[in-house]
Amino acid sequence: MTKIADAFGKEKNALMPYFTIGYPDYQTSINVIQACVDAGADLMELGMPFSDPLADGPTIQHSTQVALENGITVKDCLKAVAELRENGVKIPLILMGYINPVLAYGMEKFVTDAAQAGASGFIIPDMPPSEAKEMTEFCEKSGLDIIFLLPPNSSDERMRVVTELSRGFVYLVSVLGITGERDALPVALSAFVAKVRKLTQKPLAVGFGISTPEQAAAVGEVADGVIVGSALIKAVGQADDPVGAAREFVQNLKEALS
Amino acid sequence: MTNEKVLSPKFGDYGGQFVPETLVPALKELEAAYLHYRDDVEFQKEFSELMQNYVGRPTPLTYAARLTEDCGGAKIYLKREDLAHSGAHKINNALGQALLAKRMGKKRVIAETGAGQHGVASATVCALLGLDCVVYMGTVDMARQAPNVQRMKLLGAEVRGVESGSKTLKDAVNEAIRDWVTNVEDTYYLLGSALGPHPYPTMVRDFQKVIGQEAKEQILAAEGQLPDTVIACVGGGSNAIGIFHEFVDDEKVELIGVEAGGTGIESGQHAARFAAPDVGRPGVLHGCYTFVLQDEDGQIALTHSISAGLDYAAIGPEHSHLRELERAHYTYATDDEALEAFQTLSRLEGILPALESSHAIAEATKRAAEMPKDSILVVNLSGRGDKDLDTVLQVLGLEN
Numbered sequence: 305m306t307k308i309a310d311a312f313g314k315e316k317n318a319l320m321p322y323f324t325i326g327y328p329d330y331q332t333s334i335n336v337i338q339a340c341v342d343a344g345a346d347l348m349e350l351g352m353p354f355s356d357p358l359a360d361g362p363t364i365q366h367s368t369q370v371a372l373e374n375g376i377t378v379k380d381c382l383k384a385v386a387e388l389r390e391n392g393v394k395i396p397l398i399l400m401g402y403i404n405p406v407l408a409y410g411m412e413k414f415v416t417d418a419a420q421a422g423a424s425g426f427i428i429p430d431m432p433p434s435e436a437k438e439m440t441e442f443c444e445k446s447g448l449d450i451i452f453l454l455p456p457n458s459s460d461e462r463m464r465v466v467t468e469l470s471r472g473f474v475y476l477v478s479v480l481g482i483t484g485e486r487d488a489l490p491v492a493l494s495a496f497v498a499k500v501r502k503l504t505q506k507p508l509a510v511g512f513g514i515s516t517p518e519q520a521a522a523v524g525e526v527a528d529g530v531i532v533g534s535a536l537i538k539a540v541g542q543a544d545d546p547v548g549a550a551r552e553f554v555q556n557l558k559e560a561l562s
Numbered sequence: 563m564t565n566e567k568v569l570s571p572k573f574g575d576y577g578g579q580f581v582p583e584t585l586v587p588a589l590k591e592l593e594a595a596y597l598h599y600r601d602d603v604e605f606q607k608e609f610s611e612l613m614q615n616y617v618g619r620p621t622p623l624t625y626a627a628r629l630t631e632d633c634g635g636a637k638i639y640l641k642r643e644d645l646a647h648s649g650a651h652k653i654n655n656a657l658g659q660a661l662l663a664k665r666m667g668k669k670r671v672i673a674e675t676g677a678g679q680h681g682v683a684s685a686t687v688c689a690l691l692g693l694d695c696v697v698y699m700g701t702v703d704m705a706r707q708a709p710n711v712q713r714m715k716l717l718g719a720e721v722r723g724v725e726s727g728s729k730t731l732k733d734a735v736n737e738a739i740r741d742w743v744t745n746v747e748d749t750y751y752l753l754g755s756a757l758g759p760h761p762y763p764t765m766v767r768d769f770q771k772v773i774g775q776e777a778k779e780q781i782l783a784a785e786g787q788l789p790d791t792v793i794a795c796v797g798g799g800s801n802a803i804g805i806f807h808e809f810v811d812d813e814k815v816e817l818i819g820v821e822a823g824g825t826g827i828e829s830g831q832h833a834a835r836f837a838a839p840d841v842g843r844p845g846v847l848h849g850c851y852t853f854v855l856q857d858e859d860g861q862i863a864l865t866h867s868i869s870a871g872l873d874y875a876a877i878g879p880e881h882s883h884l885r886e887l888e889r890a891h892y893t894y895a896t897d898d899e900a901l902e903a904f905q906t907l908s909r910l911e912g913i914l915p916a917l918e919s920s921h922a923i924a925e926a927t928k929r930a931a932e933m934p935k936d937s938i939l940v941v942n943l944s945g946r947g948d949k950d951l952d953t954v955l956q957v958l959g960l961e962n
Contacts, residue, residue, distance in 0.1 A: 355861040356732065356847065358739045359582045365726060377859045403580055404845045408860025430580045430846065455584040457746065462586060480584055481744035 305389075308396040308424050308449050308472030311346045312507035317524035317561040319344065320509060321554055322400065322533030324351035324364065325384045326371030328541065333371075334384060336540055336550040341393050343554035348393075349427065349531065352381040352401030359429040361484025363534035367541070378409045382421045389422035396424035396472075398451065403431045406439075415442040425449030425472050433469045440469065451475050456496045467504040473529060476500060476510045484534045486513035494526040517560030524561045532557060569593060571760035573883035579759040580846045585739075588746045593761040595666050600768070609661055616690065617647045617657060619772065623780035623940070628910040629927070636790065636933035638926055640913070640943045641777045641805060648686045649679065650916065650945030651773060651801045652754060656683035658769035660691050663750035670694045670745065673752040674738040676703055676731030676797070677871035677918065678710025679945055680754030685719035693750075695719040698737045700729040703870050710949050728864050731874045735848050755798025756878035759849030763879050770804025777940055778808050785938055791816040791929060794942040795921040796892065797833070797871050799878035801944035806890060816891070819881060820925045822867030823894035833865035834894040835877045836885060844882070852879040868897035868953065869917035871945075895924035903927060904947060904954060916945035917953065 312318045321340045325333050337348055353368035353376050360368070378401075385397050399418060406414050406428065418426070425448050431439065433452055443450045449472030454463060457480055467474050476497060479490050490496075493510070500508055510523045511531030520530045536553055543549030571578055579589060599605040613619045622645065626638045643651035656673075663671055671693045675681030681697040688695035697714055701723040704711050714721050727733040735758075742751045756766040774792075781789055792809055794802035796819040809815040824832030835842040835853040841863055845854040855863040855875040867873040884890035895903070900917055903924035907915050915923055919942070926941045933939065947954070954960075 355727065356736050358736045358848070359743070361740075362726075369727075372861060379859075402846075404847065404854070404856065404862070405860030407845050408843075408856060408858065429582050430849070432579065432581065432583045432586055434586075435578055435580055453583045455582075457584060457587055459587055459590075462583070466583065477584060480746055482740045 305422065305424070306395055308347065308398070309507060311396050312473060312528045318346035318509065318529035319554070319557055319561055320347040320349055320529055320531045321345050321536050322349040322351060322531060323536060324353060324367040324371050325381045326353060326374045326376030327367040327537065328370055328546065329374055330376065330380065332546050334387060335547045337388060338391060338393070339547045339551040340554045341395060343551045344558040345395060345554055347396040347398060349398045349400050349533070350381065350384065352378060352399055352405065354402040354405055357402060359482055361482045361534060363537050364483050367537045378405050378414065382417050385418065385423045386421040397422065398425045398427055399423050400427040403428050411439060412442050415439070415446050415448060419446035419448055423448065425451055427451045427475060429453060433465055443471070453477050454500065455480060456492065463500060463503055467500060467506065470506065473507040473509050474500065474504060475531070476508055476527065478510050478512045478514065481512065483512055485515040489513070489519055489522055493523070497526045517556050520557050521560040530561065569597065569761055569764050573880045574886060576850070576852045576879035576882040577760055577763055578851050579849060580851065581759045581849045582743055584743045584746060585759070588742070589759055589761065591666070595662060596761055596765050599662055599665055605661065605665065609658060612657055613654070613772065617653050618645060620776040621645050623777055623784065625784065626911050629907065630930065632910055633927050633930035635935060636930040636937040636939040638930050639781060639789070639938065639940045641773060641940060643773060643801065643942060643944045644913065644915065644919070644946035648683050649948065650683065651770060651804060652680045652683035653686065654772060654804070655754065655766050655769040655800060656680065656687045656752060659752045660687040660693060663693060663752065664691050666750065668748060668750035670696070670749045671752050672696045672698065672738050672741050672749055673754060674698045674731065674734040675754065676734065676873060677869065678703070678707040678714070678949060679871060681719070681721070682710050682713050682717070684752050685714040685717035688719065689717045696741070697721050698724050698734040698741070700724045700731060700734050702729040703731065706953060707870055707949060708952065731870070732862065739848065755800040756803045756880060757798045757848065757850055757852070757876060763850065766800050767803045767807060767880060770800050771807040773801065773804040773942060774806060774808030777805055781938065781940060787938070788812055788815050789938040789940040790933065791818060791939045793818045793820065793922050793926050793929070793939065795820045795872060795918050795944060796877060796881060797822070797874050797918060799881045801942050803878060803880055805942040806884070810889060817884070817889065818925060819890055819892040820921045821892060821894040822869060822872035822921060823896040823899070824866040826896055827894070831866035832894070833867045833873050833875070836892040837894050847876040850879045852882045853877050868900060868957070869921065871916070871918040872921065893925060895921040899924040901954065901957060913943070914947035915943055916947045917950045919944045
């Protein structure tokens with residue numbers, strides 16, 4: 305299994321697609337994720353559904369709502385990770401979800417079980433570093449990475465805190481706001497990345513609002529990794545052949561990044 | 563801001579700041595501004611002048627003679643927040659925060675609302691202070707609180723219907739937070755109850771504590787002694803914490819919060835976070851760690867109450883703390899009990915209470931009957947019931 309930080313090591317422009325487990329149904333989501341891996345994804349971010357995803361825009365909200373209607377639980381998400389590993393997936397698999405289902409499952413048990421299933425790390429958008437002490441300790445014990453988000457409005461002090469505490473890589477939020485496609489990338493992105501670069505050696509991946517190969521290529525110029533979520537979900541959701549659509553979507557992004 | 567003081571972000575284990583990192587700087591800015599202006603003479607002067615001359619404070623403490631006689635026990639007093647401008651206690655907090663927003667140089671205010679009372683209060687103070695106001699409201703709530711939607715529009719606010727999730731208060735908060743994350747640089751989030759991420763629970767309580775301060779002074783003047791019991795309804799819990807706070811150190815004063823029992827706890831259709839241990843457990847919703855109604859997988863439960871203002875899955879973190887300390891006790895009233903209390907108070911005292919406050923009245927009538935005649939009970943009548951006429955008349959079969 306590849307370590308998260310190493311997934312950025314071998315090539316500069318790592319691609320990390322996001323996909324919601326259980327959308328449009330459990331088996332299709334597994335097949336879609338597998339297709340992303342086969343098409344060259346360097347890491348995968350796997351969404352665990354939550355009833356109140358306050359950091360997400362309409363596209364991801366919709367996908368998680370469908371997943372919940374399909375009865376997807378935290379347990380199912382861990383099962384999905386184990387299944388992907390059994391199928392031979394070697395790239396880092398990062399679970400993204402909100403804190404309450406993790407607390408309901410039991411934080412320590414969640415981390416241990418996720419490690420057991422083969423997860424590589426976690427992204428929990430409503431758990432900033434100041435609230436993540438316990439989670440960080442459990443992660444260290446299990447050898448998993450906890451990744452924190454860093455938005456462009458952060459003070460120098462917050463930038464230092466977040467870059468220091470984030471493991472594996474630092475998730476730079478391209479814009480103020482929630483997930484979802486945007487027409488244009490923010491002009492100040494490269495300055496933001498450059499500023500963070502001075503504070504840390506860790507890989508820097510950029511997410512929120514990146515949807516097209518052109519945008520991915522532009523981000524790849526300055527960052528070490530590109531995260532794409534809503535646009536992939538939309539492509540899959542609209543397609544008659546979700547697996548084929550995912551493969552083509554990821555291939556196009558990979559080409560743009562190489 | 564040179565103020566180096568900080569507030570504790572937690573009440574015991576409860577509270578905290580479970581928010582996306584994008585909001586961390588905004589909450590820090592808010593805390594600094596609040597701490598600064600809390601002790602600022604000019605700010606406090608403007609606030610208390612408006613509380614007096616615009617809101618109409620102090621609100622009276624009314625002795626409910628006929629209700630007392632009817633119950634046959636404790637003397638019942640009503641703290642008349644229904645007489646505050648715009649019809650509920652919500653204006654106290656809305657005014658305080660809007661003044662703060664203005665001092666912070668924010669031109670745009672966003673708010674969430676369930677019953678519409680906080681939305682109306684926010685629209686009111688924004689009109690007063692010349693601020694742009696956007697109110698998020700679930701479309702289900704818009705349908706059942708239509709008069710308040712019209713009031714907000716007349717006051718110049720933009721009401722944005724929220725179609726996601728259960729289309730009620732919880733989803734309105736989600737949408738307001740999403741707006742704030744996106745427009746954080748020029749927007750002030752005027753949160754309406756004593757919940758959410760730090761420093762909101764503390765700040766909202768502080769803007770509401772005037773209720774208890776006045777009530778204490780008034781009951782001492784009327785009776786020469788403290789009340790035996792203080793009762794308030796609890797949705798998020800701002801009217802309750804507002805009247806409780808001043809009495810917390812008076813250990814002999816019993817503090818009772820009344821949650822929404824809906825159609826009964828066994829039915830699962832309620833919003834009683836403390837009454838159903840299988841579904842009401844500590845967790846995180848909207849930025850704070852507190853008791854939250856949820857399923858076993860941690861998905862937030864859908865709630866039900868006849869009163870939109872109590873129809874919310876989480877309770878303010880300070881209430882979780884007061885309950886753990888056993889300083890305050892919590893019970894619930896069902897929809898039917900609230901409706902009955904609504905009618906009782908209307909007929910015996912000539913006061914139409916909000917359906918939210920009717921829950922507190924229901925508990926008060928039960929308790930008063932069991933208490934000796936020389937004991938004193940103060941109920942926070944947090945709002946007036948005009949907004950609820952459609953609901954009440956429909957349920958009672960009295961329409962047309």
